[in-house]
Amino acid sequence: MKTISFGQALNDGLDLAMSMDDSVFIAGEGVGVSIHVDPNMPTHGLLAKYSPVRVKDTPVSEAAIAGLAVGASCMGLRPVVEIMFFPFFTLASDMIVNHAAKLRYLSGGSSSFPLTVRVRAGVSFSAGCQHSHNLEAWATHSPGLKVVFPSTPADAKGLLLSAIFDPDPVVFIEEMGLYWMQGEVPEGDYRIRLGEAQVVRPGKDCTVVSYGSAVFTALEAAKILSEEDVSLEVLDLRSLVPLDKESLLDSVKKTGRLVILHDATKFAGFGAEIAAIVADDAFDLLKAPIKRVAAPDIPVPFSPPLEKFYKPNPEMVVKAVRSIL
Amino acid sequence: MNMKAQGIEKHIRIKMYEKMLLIRKFEEKLVELSGIDGRLPGMQILANGQEAVAVGVIEALETYDVVVSNHRSHGHLLARGADPKHLMAEIMGKATGVNKGKSGTLHMSVPEINVLMTSTVVGAGPPMSVGAAFAQQYRNEKNITVVFFGDGAAAEGSVHEAMNLAALWKLPIIFVCENNCWAGAQGLGQHCSIGDIADRGAAYGIPGEFVDGNDVEDVYYYALQIATRCRNGGGPGLIEAKTYRMRGHGEYDHQHYVDKKELEKWYALDPVKRYGKRLLNHGLMKKTEFETVERNMEKVIIEAVAFADQSPYPLPDEALEDVWAVEEGGQS
Ligand SMILES: Cc1ncc(C[n+]2csc(CCOP(=O)(O)OP(=O)(O)O)c2C)c(N)n1
Ligand SMILES: [Mg+2]
Numbered sequence: 001m002k003t004i005s006f007g008q009a010l011n012d013g014l015d016l017a018m019s020m021d022d023s024v025f026i027a028g029e030g031v032g033v034s035i036h037v038d039p040n041m042p043t044h045g046l047l048a049k050y051s052p053v054r055v056k057d058t059p060v061s062e063a064a065i066a067g068l069a070v071g072a073s074c075m076g077l078r079p080v081v082e083i084m085f086f087p088f089f090t091l092a093s094d095m096i097v098n099h100a101a102k103l104r105y106l107s108g109g110s111s112s113f114p115l116t117v118r119v120r121a122g123v124s125f126s127a128g129c130q131h132s133h134n135l136e137a138w139a140t141h142s143p144g145l146k147v148v149f150p151s152t153p154a155d156a157k158g159l160l161l162s163a164i165f166d167p168d169p170v171v172f173i174e175e176m177g178l179y180w181m182q183g184e185v186p187e188g189d190y191r192i193r194l195g196e197a198q199v200v201r202p203g204k205d206c207t208v209v210s211y212g213s214a215v216f217t218a219l220e221a222a223k224i225l226s227e228e229d230v231s232l233e234v235l236d237l238r239s240l241v242p243l244d245k246e247s248l249l250d251s252v253k254k255t256g257r258l259v260i261l262h263d264a265t266k267f268a269g270f271g272a273e274i275a276a277i278v279a280d281d282a283f284d285l286l287k288a289p290i291k292r293v294a295a296p297d298i299p300v301p302f303s304p305p306l307e308k309f310y311k312p313n314p315e316m317v318v319k320a321v322r323s324i325l
Numbered sequence: 326m327n328m329k330a331q332g333i334e335k336h337i338r339i340k341m342y343e344k345m346l347l348i349r350k351f352e353e354k355l356v357e358l359s360g361i362d363g364r365l366p367g368m369q370i371l372a373n374g375q376e377a378v379a380v381g382v383i384e385a386l387e388t389y390d391v392v393v394s395n396h397r398s399h400g401h402l403l404a405r406g407a408d409p410k411h412l413m414a415e416i417m418g419k420a421t422g423v424n425k426g427k428s429g430t431l432h433m434s435v436p437e438i439n440v441l442m443t444s445t446v447v448g449a450g451p452p453m454s455v456g457a458a459f460a461q462q463y464r465n466e467k468n469i470t471v472v473f474f475g476d477g478a479a480a481e482g483s484v485h486e487a488m489n490l491a492a493l494w495k496l497p498i499i500f501v502c503e504n505n506c507w508a509g510a511q512g513l514g515q516h517c518s519i520g521d522i523a524d525r526g527a528a529y530g531i532p533g534e535f536v537d538g539n540d541v542e543d544v545y546y547y548a549l550q551i552a553t554r555c556r557n558g559g560g561p562g563l564i565e566a567k568t569y570r571m572r573g574h575g576e577y578d579h580q581h582y583v584d585k586k587e588l589e590k591w592y593a594l595d596p597v598k599r600y601g602k603r604l605l606n607h608g609l610m611k612k613t614e615f616e617t618v619e620r621n622m623e624k625v626i627i628e629a630v631a632f633a634d635q636s637p638y639p640l641p642d643e644a645l646e647d648v649w650a651v652e653e654g655g656q657s
Contacts, residue, residue, distance in 0.1 A: 035510045037579040059480030059516035060447045060508055087446065091481070126367035126418065128431050130445045301644045303418030303426030304366050310642035 007040035008178035013160035028082030066095030101144030129299035134264035153183035158192030195242035204235035221317035256287035266294035288324035374571030377596035379543025448481025477508025523565035538568030
């Protein structure tokens with residue numbers, strides 16, 4: 001174990017994957033020479049270590065970047081490409097959604113696309129709605145894509161290594177606000193199986209299920225409620241596709257109540273899917289209606305007080321929990 | 326004297342200088358404020374060194390022409406006549422900002438001056454401009470659309486689709502590529518397969534021309550010719566303005582990857598200083614007049630900052646407004 005930042009954990013994962021397997025290469029806008037000089041940036045220092053042969057700075061061409069990953073993976077390489085901000089996923093999405101996700105199926109299972117698309121995400125820099133827009137539900141609504149969304153440095157490394165060596169295309173979502181967060185990270189080839197949620201705080205009165213940095217919002221809420229003797233169980237999904245249904249249902253079975261929390265907008269968000277699964281499969285276990293805490297259905301505003309208004313906070317979770325106790 | 330410039334009237338030349346200086350002073354203030362913690366939210370993407378492109382092109386336009394801008398927009402907006410007070414307020418996220426604090430610096434649109442559809446998505450301007458120019462053609466207007474995009478944007482497929490379609494339909498649109506030698510930390514040689522982006526026009530049957538983007542008269546002269554051709558049904562034009570990003574990509578970028586010699590070379594070609602010197606040497610402006618202009622511009626900037634500072638932030642739930650034409654139109 002060593003204590004490093006989330007960004008360094010990703011860097012460690014990339015470095016390890018590249019050192020273990022020559023077929024791994026990385027590409028994207030500024031993954032080699034970046035305007036940032038910060039060891040907490042996931043691709044920091046890799047150009048010097050692996051040369052421009054394996055660390056490819058690209059033009060501002062998201063379709064070509066994603067296409068590069070599709071074609072190279074079909075040829076047996078393991079591309080790890082970067083989309084600088086989540087909204088630019090839309091420019092890459094033909095290659096990812098129509099090709100990476102579908103070509104195995106279209107080939108009757110004979111072709112493989114072991115690629116990873118690292119997407120830098122998040123809401124909180126007053127960057128405005130064309131830089132901040134969590135689109136994970138777009139990716140989860142595309143059969144053939146795995147979708148991973150880590151919240152801690154250890155998970156970031158463990159899930160990234162699994163994503164890179166997964167035989168299928170993985171959309172790996174990194175929240176930039178977490179890059180500087182410190183945590184203990186296992187050394188060496190540490191992998192976490194995709195599709196394993198984790199109970200990050202056990203409790204008995206209500207489950208809050210979340211992913212990414214929203215998990216910390218849930219933990220804050222748990223702290224507040226513990227002072228009122230309400231015990232929250234916080235479940236971090238870690239991977240949205242495949243989804244760990246079993247852990248989700250186990251937790252609901254234990255607490256009988258469910259609040260779903262994410263930073264993306266509410267309407268048709270990923271939370272709706274979780275609610276539907278629990279309603280379908282575990283209606284009998286529920287002691288109260290399922291509640292969702294999510295961003296309002298608006299683009300992310302720029303002005304600091306508006307952006308703050310947009311982002312779900314612990315008080316909203318507390319309120320939602322109280323409403324079903 | 327510059328041959329092309331001979332025909333440019335004195336009042337236009339002085340106006341162009343004043344506008345360039347306004348843009349420079351406005352952005353120097355942003356540099357200053359962004360160095361003070363908590364003063365400016367978000368990123369500051371400045372057009373230092375590119376003032377002549379914005380001013381030269383926009384001076385060649387008519388009132389009802391449409392301008393489509395990108396992430397590096399302050400110069401375009403100020404040249405077009407946006408009110409510095411309301412721009413500054415937007416940049417600070419205030420309710421009195423041009424977009425009520427919804428946008429911030431990266432995508433400011435000012436429909437009153439026909440700067441519509443500003444986008445920070447690199448390469449998004451050209452396809453939308455095709456639509457604007459189509460509407461102008463559809464209604465038999467004499468107006469044209471001008472879209473600014475960077476050398477980096479020239480690598481987006483969207484830009485190529487837009488050029489092909491614009492040429493195919495002979496749309497009244499001028500593609501203005503501001504080649505400032507950098508796309509983020511990638512120099513032109515690292516992201517562009519050719520040296521002159523103007524040459525790309527040939528692939529679409531669009532005349533591509535390059536201008537000295539650090540010489541406002543050169544920019545103005547060519548822009549006016551191309552705009553006239555375009556206005557008279559000659560189809561789209563492509564101007565590559567060779568210029569330079571004198572500061573980092575944004576204010577958080579300290580240009581560690583830029584050769585200092587290259588910076589020095591371009592600093593010597595600073596378009597604002599260069600033009601001031603020319604006007605002085607040609608006797609178009611006297612030393613005292615420069616001092617007056619300088620003082621006036623500084624006053625404008627101080628007033629803009631004071632206005633923005635005194636303006637309130639929007640109320641938090643104003644975030645919910647402006648998504649739909651009719652507020653009941655939304656979900657949940
Ligand atoms: C589609 C898209 N990809 C990436 C970015 C991130 N980004 C912002 S500006 C920029 C460089 C653009 O270079 P250029 O077009 O030359 O414009 P300049 O910044 O030099 O004015 C990049 C990559 C973006 N805004 N949009
Ligand atoms: Mg550029």
